[in-house]
Amino acid sequence: MxxxxxxTALAFIPAAAFAEIAISGNDGKQVRAxxxxxxxxxxxxxxxxxxxxxxxxxxxxxxxxxxxxxxxPSAIAVAQDxxxxxxxxxxxxxxxxxxxxxxxVAVIGLDDVxxxxxxxxxxxxxxxxxxxxxxxxxIALVTGTGxxxxxxxxxxxxxxxxxxxVKLEAKAEPRDVIISRDGKFAYALRFGDAKVTKLAIKGDQxxxxxxxxxxxxxxxxxxxxDGRWLIVNNFGASPVTAKGSASTTVTDTRxxxxxxxxxxxxxPETVALSPDGKYVAxxxxxxxxxxxxAPNFKDVYGKMSVxxxxxxxxxxxxxxxxxxxxxxxxxxxxxKRLLVQCSVERDIRVYDFDGxxxxxxxxxxxxxxxxxxxxxxxKTR
Numbered sequence: 504m505x506x507x508x509x510x511t512a513l514a515f516i517p518a519a520a521f522a523e524i525a526i527s528g529n530d531g532k533q534v535r536a537x538x539x540x541x542x543x544x545x546x547x548x549x550x551x552x553x554x555x556x557x558x559x560x561x562x563x564x565x566x567x568x569x570x571x572x573x574x575x576p577s578a579i580a581v582a583q584d585x586x587x588x589x590x591x592x593x594x595x596x597x598x599x600x601x602x603x604x605x606x607x608v609a610v611i612g613l614d615d616v617x618x619x620x621x622x623x624x625x626x627x628x629x630x631x632x633x634x635x636x637x638x639x640x641x642i643a644l645v646t647g648t649g650x651x652x653x654x655x656x657x658x659x660x661x662x663x664x665x666x667x668x669v670k671l672e673a674k675a676e677p678r679d680v681i682i683s684r685d686g687k688f689a690y691a692l693r694f695g696d697a698k699v700t701k702l703a704i705k706g707d708q709x710x711x712x713x714x715x716x717x718x719x720x721x722x723x724x725x726x727x728x729d730g731r732w733l734i735v736n737n738f739g740a741s742p743v744t745a746k747g748s749a750s751t752t753v754t755d756t757r758x759x760x761x762x763x764x765x766x767x768x769x770x771p772e773t774v775a776l777s778p779d780g781k782y783v784a785x786x787x788x789x790x791x792x793x794x795x796x797a798p799n800f801k802d803v804y805g806k807m808s809v810x811x812x813x814x815x816x817x818x819x820x821x822x823x824x825x826x827x828x829x830x831x832x833x834x835x836x837x838x839k840r841l842l843v844q845c846s847v848e849r850d851i852r853v854y855d856f857d858g859x860x861x862x863x864x865x866x867x868x869x870x871x872x873x874x875x876x877x878x879x880x881x882k883t884r
Contacts, residue, residue, distance in 0.1 A: 515614050515615045516615045516616055516617050517585070517613075517614070517615075517616065518584075518585035518613065518616050520616075521553040521563065521616065522553055522554065522555040522557075522558060523553070523554055523555045523835060523836055523880065524551060524552065524553060524554075524581075524585055524616065524880065524881075525551075525552045525554055525560070525833045525842055525878055525879070525880050526549060526550070526551060526552070526579050526581050526588050526878065526879050526880070527549070527550045527552055527579070527831070527844065527851065527871070527875050527877070527878045528547075528548075528549055528570030528571065528572075528578055528579040528590055528875070528876055528877040528878070529547065529548045529549070529550060529570055529871055529872070529873040529874060529875050529876065530547055530570050530571050530572040530573070530846075530873055530874045530875075530876040531544045531545030531546050531547050531548070531872070531873035531874070532544055532547060532571075532594060532596065532602060533572060533573075533846075533874055535793065535794050536794070537794030537795065537796040537797055538794050538795055538796070538847075539794075539795040539796055544596075545872050545873040546567045546872065546873060547567065547568060547569050547570045547571075547873060548565050548566060548567050548568065548570060548872070548873060549565065549566050549568055549570055549579070549588060549590050549609075549611060549619065550562050550564070550565045550871070551563050551564035551565065551613070551616045551617070551619060552842070552851070552869070554835065554840070554842060554853075555835055555836070555837075555840070556835040556837050556839035556840040556855070559853065559864070559866075559867035559869075560842055560851060560853065560867065560869045561869070562869065563616060563617050564613075564615075564616050564617040564618060564619050565619070566611060566619040566620070566621065568590055568609045568611060568621055569590065569592035569595070569605070569607060569609060570590050570592070570873075570876060570877065571591065571592060571593055571594060571632070571876055571877065572830055572846050572874050572875070572876020572877065573593055573594060573632065573876070574593065574632040574633065574648065574678045574679075574694075574722070575632075575633065575678050575679045575692075575722045575723030575736075575772060575773070576723065576772055576773055576786075576830040576831030576832075576844065576876055576877040576878060577632075577633045577634065577635070577678075577679045577723055577831075577877060577884075578590065578591040578592075578593070578631075578632055578633065578634060578876070578877040579591075579634070579831075579877040579878065579879045580634045580635055580636040580643065580879060581636070581879050581880065581881055581883075582636060582640045582661075582881070583636075583638055583640060583881050584640070584881075585613050585616065585881060586612070586613055586614070586640075586661060587610055587611060587612050587613055587622065587640075587661045588610075588611040588613060588619070589608055589609070589610060589611075589634050589636065589643055589663075590608065590609045590611060590634075591607075591608050591627070591631040591632055591633065591634040591645060592605050592606075592607040592608065592609065592631060593605060593606075593630045593631050593632045593648065593649070595607075604629050604630050604649045605629075605630075605631070606626050606627050606628060606629045606630070606631050606647065606649075607624055607625070607626060607627075607631060608624070608625050608626075608627050608631055608634060608643075608645055608656075608663070609621060609623075609624050610622045610623040610624070610625070610661060610662070610663055612661060622661055622662075623661075623662060623663060625656065625663045625665060626665070627645035627646075627647055627652075627654040627656075627665075628645065628646065628647015628648075628649065628650045628651075628652030628653070628654050628668065629647050629648075629649035629650040629652075630646075630647050630648035630649030630650065631645050631646070631647055632646050632647075632648045632678050632679075633645070633646040633677070633678055633679035633680050633692075634646075634680075635680050635681055635682050635689070635884075636658075636682070637682050637686045637704075638682075638684055638686065639686060640658060641657065641658050641659075641686075642655060642656070642657060642658065642682070642686065642704060642707075643655070643656040643658060643663060644656075644680045644682060644689055644709075645680070646677040646678060646679060646680050646691065647677070648676045648677060648678055648694070650670075651670060651671040651672065651673060651674065651675045651676065651677065651695075652668050652669065652670055652671065652677075653668065653669045653671070653677060653680055653689070653691050653700075653702065653709060654667075654668045655667045655668065655704070655707065655708070655709050657707050666707035666708070667707060667708045667709050668709070669700075669702065669709045669711060671691070671693065671700060672696065674695040674696065675693040675695050675696050675698070675700075676693060676694045676695030676696075677691045677692060677693050677694070677700070678692055678693075678694040678721075678722055678723070679691070679692040679721075679722065679723050679724055680692070681724055681725065681726045681733070681884060682704070683726060683730040684726075684728060684730060685730065686704060687703065687704060688701060688702065688703055688704065688712070688730070688756070689701075689702040689704060689709070690702070690724070690726065690733055690756070692717075692721040692722065692723070692724055692735060693721065694720050694721060694722055694738075695720075697716060697717060697718065697719050697720065697721065697737075697739075698714045698715060698716055698717065698721075699714070699715040699717050699721065699733065699735070699754065699759075700713075700714050700715075701713045701714070701715065701756065701759070713759055714759075715754055715759035715760075716742065716759075716761075717735050717737060717741060717752055717754060717761065718735065718737025718738075718739055718740060718741030718742075718744070718750045718752050718764070719737055719738065719739025719740055719741070720737055720738035720739050721735045721736070721737050721738075722736050722737065722738055722771070722772065723735075723736050723771075723772060723773060723774050724736065724774050725774040725775070725776040725783065725884040726756075726776075726884065727776070727780060727812060728776075728780040730756060731755065731756060731757065731814075731815075732753050732754070732755065732756065732762075732812075732814070732815055733753070733754045733756050734751065734752070734753055734774050734776070734783055734812075734817070735751065735752050735753075735754065735774070736749075736750075736751050736767070736771035736772065736773075736774050736785065737749060737750045737751070737752060737771070738769075738770060738771070741761060741764045742761060742764075743761055743763070743764035744764040744765065744766050745766060748766040749766065749767055749768060749769050749770065749771050749787075750764050750765065750766055750767060750771075751764070751765050751767045751771060751774070751785060751817070752764045753815055753816060753817060755815060762815035762816065763815055763816040763817060765817060765819075767785055767787055767808060768787040768788075768789045768790075768806060768808075769787070769788060769789055769790045770787065770788030770789065770790070771785055771786070771787045771788070772785075772786045772787065772788060772829070772830055772831070773785065773786035773830065773831055773832045774884070775831075775832040775833060775834060775841070775883065775884070776812070776883075776884055777834045777838045778834055778836055778837075778838060778882040779838055780812060781811060781812060781838070782809055782810065782811055782812060782820070782834075782838065782856075783809070783810050783812055783817065784807055784808070784809050784832050784834070784841055785807065785808045785809075785810070786805065786807050786825070786829050786830065786831070786832050786843060787805060787806050787807070787808065788805055788828060788829070789803065789804065789805045789806050790803050791803050791804050791805045791825075791826070791827040791828055791829075791847075792827045792828070792847060793827070793828045793846075793847060794847060795847060795848075800827065800847075804824045804825060804826065804827065805824075805825035805826060805827060805828065805829040805845070806822055806823065806824055806825055807822065807823045807825055807829075807832065807841070807843060807854065807861065808821070808822050809821045809822075809856060809861060820858075820859065821856070821859065821860050821861045822861070823854055823861035823862075823863060824863075825843060825845060825852065826845030826847060826848045826850065826852065827845060827846075827847035827848065828845070828846045828847045829843055829844060829845040829846065829852075830844040830845070830846050830875060830876050830877065830878070831843070831844045831875070831876065831877050831878030831879070832844070832878065833878050833879065833880045833883055834880070834882070834883075836880075836882065838856065839855060839856055839857070840853065840854065840855055840856065841853075841854045841856060841861075842854075842869075842878065844875035844876065844877075844878055845875070846874035846875060846876060847874075849870065849871045849872070849873065849874055849875065850868050850869060850870050850871060850875075851868065851869040851871060851875055851878075852865070852868050853865075853867040853868060853869075
């Protein structure tokens with residue numbers, strides 16, 4: 504009898520059995536000349552990674568399911584209790600093995616984090632890119648970059664039901680969406696027309712409240728814990744920064760007015776808010792190469808910048824050199840370590856943060872089979 508009980512117990516290993524957990528979406532569809540690899544796709548996957556500020560990351564579970572590095576690195580969401588993961592899929596292979604748009608979202612169960620299981624696949628808007636879970640795990644929002652939509656799903660027992668959808672103006676191209684901690688509002692970042700749309704969440708319905716102007720091509724963002732300040736990475740300038748420069752802006756969600764802006768370098772990707780809300784890490788492409796054999800591979804690198812979060816402003820603290828075309832980033836629970844995905848090198852890098860400086864731990868880097876393109880913890884954003 505004891506043997507049967509033990510076997511049953513070992514069949515389910517919850518996230519609580521490990522130090523801390525990050526979820527990485529890995530895109531094998533992006534095969535590019537100059538990668539120095541065989542010109543064939545590698546498997547898309549979602550990986551479960553154990554890590555902390557005291558130990559190197561290691562993959563403890565994985566499942567082959569569609570994931571993406573396209574758009575901001577926000578195509579992965581995880582429940583607060585790590586019971587399930589959502590992975591958005593904006594692309595699929597079609598005729599002649601060419602990539603075309605898709606609209607799928609995979610629901611992945613983590614009863615045993617070492618053996619993730621596909622529970623459900625649902626359809627959102629075309630080009631499903633950004634996905635966000637409410638803190639109660641009862642609502643999910645998904646952006647459709649291809650059809651300019653925000654889709655709301657209700658969630659019960661880890662099952663998603665499509666409930667409502669907001670259609671934005673043509674070519675709005677919403678790439679990211681963020682739900683406030685109280686679950687009352689959401690903010691859709693419109694890459695196509697330099698706006699943010701504020702949405703009210705009323706039960707299972709979405710209602711447009713207002714549009715804000717931010718920088719050119721807003722790509723990814725985060726919302727402060729009190730819901731007051733929206734921090735956004737823009738591929739272009741903002742009304743308060745120099746023309747032609749990529750920027751990060753802070754917007755007052757009560758008024759829709761930009762209160763701060765800073766030039767950060769080309770192609771800013773992640774806006775990763777620390778668990779305590781005091782810091783934000785920006786992952787910036789910085790014009791770095793997208794293949795291993797690009798002419799500028801040895802000369803231009805990505806960078807990560809950490810800022811202190813103030814009331815409507817940011818104060819620069821530290822920078823660190825990254826690899827190339829780096830994507831997502833997550834913090835450890837104690838705000839002392841960051842994991843960063845670098846898609847060209849196909850690795851996840853480790854950086855320690857002491858409140859003043861960033862220090863890379865190259866010996867702890869985690870090699871991946873496919874390009875890591877989105878990453879999350881239950882405290883992300």
